[in-house]
Amino acid sequence: MTSTSDKLTVRVWRGAADGEFRAYDVPRLPSQTVLDVVTHIQRAIDPNLSYRFACRVGMCGSCAMSVNGVARWTCRTHVDKVVDGNGELELGPLRNLPVIKDLVCDMRSFFDKWASARGYFHPTRNRTDDLERISPTSRARKRADAGVECIGCGVCYSSCDVVSWRPDYLGPAALNRAWTLINDVRDGGRAERIAAVAGDSGCHACHTHISCTERCPKGISPTASIAGLKRATALAALKGEL
Amino acid sequence: MNAGRDTYLWLAQRISAMILGIFVLAHLITILYVMRDNLSAADILSRTQGNVALMLFYGLFVLAVSVHAPIGLRAVLAEWFGLAGKAVDWSLLVLALMLAAWGFRAVWGVFVA
Numbered sequence: 001m002t003s004t005s006d007k008l009t010v011r012v013w014r015g016a017a018d019g020e021f022r023a024y025d026v027p028r029l030p031s032q033t034v035l036d037v038v039t040h041i042q043r044a045i046d047p048n049l050s051y052r053f054a055c056r057v058g059m060c061g062s063c064a065m066s067v068n069g070v071a072r073w074t075c076r077t078h079v080d081k082v083v084d085g086n087g088e089l090e091l092g093p094l095r096n097l098p099v100i101k102d103l104v105c106d107m108r109s110f111f112d113k114w115a116s117a118r119g120y121f122h123p124t125r126n127r128t129d130d131l132e133r134i135s136p137t138s139r140a141r142k143r144a145d146a147g148v149e150c151i152g153c154g155v156c157y158s159s160c161d162v163v164s165w166r167p168d169y170l171g172p173a174a175l176n177r178a179w180t181l182i183n184d185v186r187d188g189g190r191a192e193r194i195a196a197v198a199g200d201s202g203c204h205a206c207h208t209h210i211s212c213t214e215r216c217p218k219g220i221s222p223t224a225s226i227a228g229l230k231r232a233t234a235l236a237a238l239k240g241e242l
Numbered sequence: 243m244n245a246g247r248d249t250y251l252w253l254a255q256r257i258s259a260m261i262l263g264i265f266v267l268a269h270l271i272t273i274l275y276v277m278r279d280n281l282s283a284a285d286i287l288s289r290t291q292g293n294v295a296l297m298l299f300y301g302l303f304v305l306a307v308s309v310h311a312p313i314g315l316r317a318v319l320a321e322w323f324g325l326a327g328k329a330v331d332w333s334l335l336v337l338a339l340m341l342a343a344w345g346f347r348a349v350w351g352v353f354v355a
């Protein structure tokens with residue numbers, strides 16, 4: 001890939017909740033990712049810049065930031081794809097999470113909500129039992145498969161307006177995880193999970209804006225998972241189980 | 243959060259929305275169709291008075307509005323103004339009852355001779 005100009009002007013958020021965008025000039029390189037840009041700034045210009053990354057290949061989910069206002073994995077975003085006509089780029093921390101410093105957010109509320117949504121497995125067997133046989137073509141397994149590749153990057157959570165409006169809303173990632181477990185026949189926590197995800201801070205708060213689905217780098221549709229939860233919880237309520 | 247109550251409210255919101263979707267359309271089409279002939283108020287009343295089907299239609303319409311509007315407002319108050327809780331819920335229940343009372347009064351008004 002060839003670059004259109006040899007220099008990028010990158011505005012990067014510096015500070016915590018209070019802070020400012022500071023501009024840096026970064027050399028433009030072919031096939032350069034946004035993460036490469038951030039790394040260049042930290043290594044060559046300002047060692048005080050804080051950011052997170054680990055795998056650099058879209059597996060760990062730690063490098064998500066706001067790139068020109070849109071939440072993205074920076075390691076899998078080429079500069080060519082996001083840079084504007086003037087060769088400018090704006091990088092900030094993810095939305096909807098407290099900023100610790102610069103590009104680093106406090107992810108605790110995000111993961112605490114996974115726990116609140118009972119986004120963890122409740123085993124029903126032990127090591128001496130036989131393995132459960134699950135047909136990959138069964139309806140439940142297909143539904144679980146559709147959401148199971150989530151790597152917990154927070155892109156969807158950061159893109160969801162309902163999270164901004166209702167700070168206690170569990171959010172797309174936690175609810176998607178709950179839906180995969182509800183469709184896991186080996187799991188024994190269904191009733192508690194249904195109760196945990198129903199209501200004003202659960203699936204019923206979702207407005208089906210679809211920003212989460214639009215932005216998820218894994219191509220997951222938390223919106224569809226949440227629609228599934230709405231059906232499952234409504235059915236449970238009608239059966240008097242809620 | 244009250245999972246059972248919230249889920250029932252959501253269901254009520256969805257069901258009333260479906261009813262309203264169909265009824266609003268029927269309401270608008272009827273108005274447009276009827277008004278082609280420039281009916282007077284007396285002409286209209288002569289058709290609505292004693293018309294049980296029309297009374298049932300608008301009775302259900304009013305019911306759906308009284309259920310739908312306060313639940314929608316509840317979400318708006320929570321999300322835009324951070325207002326939620328018992329006081330809000332009771333106020334909205336009063337609003338629902340008022341909407342129903344006004345609506346049924348109007349329906350009754352054009353039904354009785």
Ligand code: SF4
Pocket residue numbers: 149150151152153154155156157172173176215216217218219220222
């Ligand atoms: S659903 Fe997608 S965007 Fe959301 S946390 Fe998982 S991988 Fe990231």
Ligand code: SF4
Pocket residue numbers: 159160161162163171172205206207208209210211212213222223226
């Ligand atoms: S579909 Fe629901 S969870 Fe996803 S962004 Fe919209 S409101 Fe948020």
Ligand code: FES
Pocket residue numbers: 053054055056057058059060061062063064073074075076
């Ligand atoms: S660094 Fe691991 S996903 Fe980007």
